[in-house]
Amino acid sequence: MPKVKSKTSKKVIGLVKEYESDILSTDNTVLFCKACGKTINHEKKYFVYQYMQMIKHKSATEKMKTESKQACLLSTFVADSSSKSQFPIELCMAFIDVGIPLWILENKSLRGGFLEKYTKQHIPSESSLRKNYIDNNFNNVMDRIGREVAYNKIWISIDETIDPVGRFVANVVIGTLEADQPSKEYLLTSEGLKKSNSSTIAQLFTSSLACCIVARRHKI
Numbered sequence: 001m002p003k004v005k006s007k008t009s010k011k012v013i014g015l016v017k018e019y020e021s022d023i024l025s026t027d028n029t030v031l032f033c034k035a036c037g038k039t040i041n042h043e044k045k046y047f048v049y050q051y052m053q054m055i056k057h058k059s060a061t062e063k064m065k066t067e068s069k070q071a072c073l074l075s076t077f078v079a080d081s082s083s084k085s086q087f088p089i090e091l092c093m094a095f096i097d098v099g100i101p102l103w104i105l106e107n108k109s110l111r112g113g114f115l116e117k118y119t120k121q122h123i124p125s126e127s128s129l130r131k132n133y134i135d136n137n138f139n140n141v142m143d144r145i146g147r148e149v150a151y152n153k154i155w156i157s158i159d160e161t162i163d164p165v166g167r168f169v170a171n172v173v174i175g176t177l178e179a180d181q182p183s184k185e186y187l188l189t190s191e192g193l194k195k196s197n198s199s200t201i202a203q204l205f206t207s208s209l210a211c212c213i214v215a216r217r218h219k220i
Helices: 007-018 045-052 055-097 102-106 108-119 126-132 134-149 198-211
Strands: 024-026 031-033 038-040 153-162 168-177 185-193
Touching (some): 007 031, 038 045, 055 126, 126 134, 153 198, 185 198
Antiparallel strands (some): 024 031, 031 038, 168 185
């Protein structure tokens, strides 16, 4: 049979509901004032009413409510600050992803006349984005690639070429080998080499894997 609540339990729960539940609490036996940090005599309802009218209790209650509001405002401020700090990170990433040079942001019409006007956000300068956000975005992408390929079999391709001015360039591509879906492919890096031989390619291979923390997981 289901347990029946005791008279004491029903009584204190009723008192918590009758008065402010954010001020009073109970463990079904004791009536506790969170504002004062004290237990309240609840043998008679009048004792509780008398306690709630005390100047000291009212002062503690106001203080608790004020601190609660301040904590709420602080939480909102932190969340808003976090959102604002995320904006330049995503702005930088978006420009890089679609191949738009960051110096385009120095254009006054684009910067102040459009972006700042409609996003209501401060648009960092090109130098600020390069100094403060590119490395962060790079690390985030490398971490994401590392997570994507960490527990799959992988393939790696290094393509060597010579650019129009005669410089040696190597592109490192990594991909997953999965039986039930197409391979996921990622460009890890494009590096300029002083010369192209087995030694420089081996060094590039090792450093590229280390960038996305794949070497340790695949025991390469």
